[in-house]
Amino acid sequence: MKRIAVYCGASTGNHPIYTQAAIQLADWFIENHYELIYGGGGVGLMGVISNRILAKGGQVHGVMPKQLVDRGxxxxxxxxxxxxxxxxxxxxxxxxxxxxxxxxIAMPGGVGTLEEIIQSFSWARLGDNPNPCAFYNVNNYYQPLITMFDQMVTAGFLSAEDRQKIIFSDSLSTIQQFMATYVPPRVRTYPESQPNKSASR
Structure with a gap:
């Protein structure tokens, strides 16, 4: 069984389309026999996805900091x-x-969701995360971030090759295909530092 981490918020947002998309994502997990890896919460989109999968007999693995567990x-x-x-x-x-x-996979969410998926992609470029990263772009939520990623390429801060290693899509079948054919980015290497010629003069 494949295990897929889902990053999403402890809120459902202010439009029902986000809850509907979370239900669709949960059903996609069930249909494909995927195990959910998530933050362990039961509220917001986290709760929608996890409760739906559990109700349908699927597998849900929570990962939670000790301090939150200790607080009940x-x-x-x-x-x-x-x-x-x-x-x-x-x-x-x-x-x-x-x-x-x-x-x-990142659902629409807040700064915590964004932090988690961006770190996952950053670690992939460093060779510390071999797994594909995808934005579930419900209701075109991540359009400003798409523009930002493209701007990184234009400005020379992200290679066009690495830009292709992350996907934004509102289609789960497209995300599934991307994940099935994913090849991790080439790990960046750095040339050896050249001696400071002026210092040897």
């Missing part, structure tokens, strides 16, 4: 999970979710 956060939700991994902090949670998964 989402105790009812945690008891329903197929598996739970408790980690020291948020940084370890991000690393663990990447380690457990074979792919990463």
């Amino acid at each position: 956060a989402e105790s009812a939700q945690l008891a329903a999970l197929s598996a739970l991994t408790v980690v020291a902090d948020m940084s370890e949670r991000k690393a663990k979710m990447m380690q457990l998964s074979t792919g990463c």
Whole structure:
């Protein structure tokens, strides 16, 4: 079974299309026998996806920092999970979710969602994450970020080749195909530092 990490918010947003898309994503997991790797919460889009998958008999693996578990956060939700991994902090949670998964998908969300998927893509370019990263671009939510990524290429801060290693799409079949044929970016290498000629004079 493939394990896919989903990054999404503890809010459902202010339009029903985001909740509908989360339900569609959950059903896609069930249809393809994928296991969900996520942050362990039971509210917002996190709750919509995880509860739907659990209700349909699917596998859901939560990864949550110890401090939140100790506070009794989402105790009812945690008891329903197929598996739970408790980690020291948020940084370890991000690393663990990447380690457990074979792919990463970002739903529409806030700064935490954006941080997680951007780190996953950044680590892929460093050779620390071999898994594909995708933005589920519901309602064209990530259009400004698409523009930003293209601007990085135009300005010379991101190679055109690496730009093709991340996808923005509102089609789960397109995302699935991207993941099935994904080849990780070539790990960046740096030429050896040249001696400072002026210093030897």
